[in-house]
Amino acid sequence: MKILIVSDTHGRHRNLEEVLDREGPIDMLVHLGDVEGGEDYICALADCETHIIAGNNDFFSDLSREQEFFIGKYRVFITHGHSYYVSMGTKELKKEARRRGVDIVMYGHTHVPHLEVDGNLTVLNPGSLSYPRQADRRAGYMIMEIDHNGKARFEQCFV
Structure with missing residues (x-):
């Protein structure tokens, strides 16, 4: 099973289109927020x-703020992350993920890629496909297989 994980496209889809072409068929797409009206597309x-x-x-979206679901045997919690103060670190997010009993928590918001395994919890952020903020400013995404x-x-x- 191949899962594409993206975040923070902010209504700009060129890089997402390129990534979908590059990665070939995928079984699931996870978008971690700030689509700015692009969800149907x-x-x-x-x-x-x-x-x-x-x-x-x-702002005016009907999308849910958080979701929990399974990918294979893994229980996954997705959130944009701003409600858990991820710009200041992942402490609150990890606390919530553990409270929920999930295996993987995915978030966006910071526009900076992050992958961490903390005990039995995997914490990840794919970065931003449109406005990356890490030092090299490369548009980022993750593949989960x-x-x-x-x-x-x-x-x-x-990208």
Whole structure:
């Protein structure tokens, strides 16, 4: 199973279109917020199971603010992250993820890629496809793959 994880496209879809072409068929797309009205286009473009949540810039959106679901055997919690003060670190987010009993928590908002395994919790942020903020300013996304044994592997990628 191949999952594309993106965030913070802010209504700009060129890099997402390029990534979908590059990565080939995917089984699921996870968008971690700040779509700014692009959710219908993104769902049509992905043409697979899609999970999209609202970010702090999705002011008039009907999208949910958070979701929990399974990817294979993994219980996943997705949030944009601003409600958990992720700009100041992941402490509050990890606390909430553990309270919910999830295996993986995914967030956006900071526009900076992050992948951390803290005990039995995987914490990740793919960065931003439109406005990256890390030092090299490369547009980022992540690929999550579930192998034939059900084990997850994560890869940070750049456009």
